[in-house]
Amino acid sequence: TVSCFIYAVGISLFLDPNRLAPGGVTGIAIIINNITDFPTGTLVLIINIPIMVIAVLKLGFKLFVSSIYALIISSFAINLLAPYGPVTDDLLLASITGAVLVGVSIGLIFRAGATTGGADIIVKLLRLRFKHIKTGRIFMISDGIVVAISGFVFKNINVALYAGISVLIQSFVLDLVLYGTDGARLLYIISDNENDIAERFMKELDVGVTYLQGRGAYTSKNKKVMLCAMRKQLLPRARGIVLQHDENAFMIVTSANQVFGEGFRRHDSIDL
Structure with missing residues (x-):
């Protein structure tokens, strides 16, 4: 009303x-x-x-x-x-x-x-x-x-x-x-030091990390691709951690309009 x-x-x-x-x-x-x-x-x-x-x-x-x-x-x-x-x-x-x-x-x-x-x-x-x-x-x-x-x-x-x-x-x-404005960022990271980076992400940034299986088309080598969603305020620290472990890391950062789950929006939020 x-x-x-x-x-x-x-x-x-x-x-x-x-x-x-x-x-x-x-x-x-x-x-x-x-x-x-x-x-x-x-x-x-x-x-x-x-x-x-x-x-x-x-x-x-x-x-x-x-x-x-x-x-x-x-x-x-x-x-x-x-x-x-x-x-x-x-x-x-x-x-x-x-x-x-x-x-x-x-x-x-x-x-x-x-x-x-x-x-x-x-x-x-x-x-x-x-x-x-x-x-x-x-x-x-x-x-x-x-x-x-x-x-x-x-x-x-x-x-x-x-x-x-x-x-x-x-x-x-x-x-x-x-x-809403979740203000979230989605990171895809390919690095030879993915385990060290993931550990620091979870410990220092308190964010989850998921490994995806990737394969380079040119090298034909199998690679782990790190997938991580975080608040945009954490992005500078995340980039700093990545560069400390691997200056040649390949990183893609995209905006995530809506993120549901722990640390973000509840699943019962209405989506129209």
């Missing part, structure tokens, strides 16, 4: 009264509202009816129940708060603040296993098909289409550009709420 009202604050007090359509069904409703004066919250509810039917068929009744609740509450809250907007006429402030509020609220609603309907349902369906694409990225693409339409309808490029800024910020905040 709180998340739904946060969502409504972002829409009714910042985005809608400034004609900033942040994409999705809500963005479409904002465009129609500014043309017809029909309440945005009611439009959101009406447009979502056929989409919610699809939700029942494709995503199950449980999601439908939680989503219809979030949809009704957020639609009601949007209409309730509409007379109090806008809080600011500054398009930049409105786009940033509104996007942060909407991004946080949608992220919290998603983590609770529900949606606000509309594009959220469509995004969940797309995520079932394209699991490698982040939720916020899908939102950004679909929302960009609505933003372009808003610029054409309102005949105001500035409104469209600020709405675009809003979409980018909303996408970033949404991914931040959903996936």
Whole structure:
């Protein structure tokens, strides 16, 4: 319920009264509202009816129940708060603040296993098909289409550009709420002194090390490849340890968006 009202604050007090359509069904409703004066919250509810039917068929009744609740509450809250907007006429402030509020609220609603309907349902369906694409990225693409339409309808490029800024910020905040910032690094190390390095990693850095079996294509020699995940703050010390034992060590460092297990996130963390 709180998340739904946060969502409504972002829409009714910042985005809608400034004609900033942040994409999705809500963005479409904002465009129609500014043309017809029909309440945005009611439009959101009406447009979502056929989409919610699809939700029942494709995503199950449980999601439908939680989503219809979030949809009704957020639609009601949007209409309730509409007379109090806008809080600011500054398009930049409105786009940033509104996007942060909407991004946080949608992220919290998603983590609770529900949606606000509309594009959220469509995004969940797309995520079932394209699991490698982040939720916020899908939102950004679909929302960009609505933003372009808003610029054409309102005949105001500035409104469209600020709405675009809003979409980018909303996408970033949404991914931040959903996936967090583990700040982890994944290390692959090939060295002739792997045992000494692994021992110091475990003792001094308190991190686990896994040996993978590798084989050099050029030398045809078998090699142990060290695999290790650690917090990014430990990376300088880790590199120092490696160089102390082998200045010619081969090391690959990559960013790990999510790491589950001891020392990192629990396995019961919600992944959408």
